[in-house]
Amino acid sequence: MVLPAFAEPISDKTGLKTTFSVMVNSKPYAIETTANFDVRNVSFEDDTLIFAINSSLENNFAELQIPNEIVKGELQFFLDDTIITPKVQKNEKISFVTLEFAGNGSHTLQVKSDFVEQQEVETAQPEIIAEEKPDSTMVILAAVGIVIAGGAASTMAVYLKRKKT
Numbered sequence: 001m002v003l004p005a006f007a008e009p010i011s012d013k014t015g016l017k018t019t020f021s022v023m024v025n026s027k028p029y030a031i032e033t034t035a036n037f038d039v040r041n042v043s044f045e046d047d048t049l050i051f052a053i054n055s056s057l058e059n060n061f062a063e064l065q066i067p068n069e070i071v072k073g074e075l076q077f078f079l080d081d082t083i084i085t086p087k088v089q090k091n092e093k094i095s096f097v098t099l100e101f102a103g104n105g106s107h108t109l110q111v112k113s114d115f116v117e118q119q120e121v122e123t124a125q126p127e128i129i130a131e132e133k134p135d136s137t138m139v140i141l142a143a144v145g146i147v148i149a150g151g152a153a154s155t156m157a158v159y160l161k162r163k164k165t
Contacts, residue, residue: 015061022049022070029070035062044070051109058104064097064111071095071113078110 015034020042022029033039037055039062044050049071053060068090077084079101086099099109 015063024070029067031067032065033062036060037062047071047113049111051111053107053109055104055107058102060099060101060103062097062099064095064099066095066097066111068093068095071111073114076112076114078112080107 015036017032017034018039020031020033020039022031022042022044024044029044031042031049033042033051035053036057037053037060039051040054041052042049043052049066051064075088075095075097077086077097077099084099084101086097088098089096097111101107
């Protein structure tokens with residue numbers, strides 16, 4: 001006996017893929033979610049990614065792809081203000097998060113990072129005032145000019161002396 005496909009139960013881990021664009025420092029970043037619940041919105045506020053979730057299932061499953069440029073360092077996850085520990089895998093571009101939790105209804109998932117961007121601190125450097133030295137080219141030109149002027153003066157003196165005699 002063969003049962004039609006619609007008679008088989010669908011896995012709770014079947015999900016809908018959605019891409020959200022969040023603005024961070026005036027630059028858009030793509031956050032990808034695949035979940036068996038409705039991710040209604042993703043926002044970025046105070047260095048925290050905030051996912052607005054609505055679920056009609058008791059067993060919830062999601063995969064998140066978060067660019068490393070947004071959240072660096074050790075990630076912390078809070079579901080309805082309770083810390084959770086999903087599986088996180090990273091490469092040079094993204095953090096791939098596998099998340100499971102129980103409970104239907106509305107939820108808020110927050111993703112925070114312990115990364116603190118170092119501010120560039122300008123320190124006053126003591127100003128070194130170097131004694132001005134003439135450029136070597138200028139010294140050479142001055143020396144050549146003196147030699148030429150001296151040669152011209154000697155030649156003129158000899159010429160005038162001969163002319164008088």
